[in-house]
Amino acid sequence: MSSQLQYLLIGACILGFTGMEFITRRYQATVHGSATANDTWLEVLMFVSLIAITQPIALLGSNALCNRLMPAQHNAWANLPWWAMAGLLLIGDDLTQYLWHRASHTPLLWPLHRAHHSAAYMSVRITYRNNFFYYLMMPGLWIGGVAVYLGFGSVYAAYLVIKLAVILGAHCAWAWDAPLYRIRALRPLMWVLERTISTPATHQAHHALTNEDGIGHYKGNFGNLLFFWDVLFGTARITRKYPAKVGLQDDILFGPERWTTQMFYPLIHSKREHSALRRGGYGFTEADLQTEAKQEAA
Template structure:
């Protein structure tokens, strides 16, 4: 699998999930996106694919050539399963921890944009602050793995991971009908403890934890939900929160897309905001 094939496969996955969102009427019934939301989501998706990922691949290649020129493609002979394990630990597990610490006061402003959407849809998958991805350790690690000789295995891994992540954000909860099938209950018990699903990920996006479903201080896994099981942050209910988003946006109005995308270079004027130095972060707990 090369880069072109990976993008083609992802385009097919996105098209399929978008069709499911529309055909199930979940997009029509639940997605209430403003022009502000659309601008943020569109620009962040483009910047990640066109700017951040290519820049990081070029940067890691240049650093590798500078610091260790003899190691270019030195690990090219590794079997596919070895690359898979390296990427799962070096990319997906580190992203779990990056995501987890991004819910701390210091880094929350870089991740807040992802939670400010008051709906679930594939369109919010890459909705984040620009610097959130630029600083993500797993993307830098992946770049060095490519320098060391990870070829088609990297693109296959990315295609698989993005399919799971897009599915977890989908407005149509693909896991919901499967939970109702008695014959599939043992399989779904394994699935929901292995990969991120709409049920577990929506709990992470929940507006509140008060209903026993929401769990926005856990369920941090991206490809593998197993990291939440392993590190004690999992919450599985097979139910879906009634609302997602942020309470402070409900009370004080949504933050402008440019402040969400380019903080700390641009800062909010709201009283209760995480997007300015010294701002008060609203909490209803």
């Protein structure tokens, strides 16, 4: 796949899902009025930094390391069939991203991923909303650079377009899967599909404000391209329903973190009393709310 075609398809994916958010008025209903200038700064600058800084560093850096450590392997795997390359990419990029995402919901790495969940809305605009160092340290980006060095160029480009289409669709304010669930003839197909790739229903559950409604599952549904990893490793929850609210409890209680802190922690620390973005701090969670409620009742 040529770079021009890749960029064209990526642009079409972004514009297509963005357009559907507006056509179905989901953007106007759920995002407009909820998103602030603070959100916009974070989302725009993270997207730009990923494209202009992080990806080039990972691709060029891994290429330089490969040239130094294994120069004889340049394009050594270029004659592999496309399906073998695709399988290796699913393991080297998508499986490692599942594991990285899952690890990012532990106390140690949560500050680097928290920004992605601090949005109180779903939209294509939050797809790459994260801490700067979250992507810089993501294993899949560096492994992708190694794959390109080994000769996966065209297959890797096509793989990225497909993956982008899936994750944009999973974050989109327009839930493309909702009408398909209502078509009886498509039930067998949707049963397979929702266990194979990330969908709005499964991914919105991951962004849910609470787990108490039986829909939210922010300690699971970690898959990016393939939801199959969640099924395989027991972290899946499939309800075909959508949470009423998404976001973080501590932001509701104490106000949102500044975009600079969310993007550049640990270089910049939060000044909030309860915050995961400060040394020794932690986010005020749903468990904390339940503890307080029990104490008040007693």
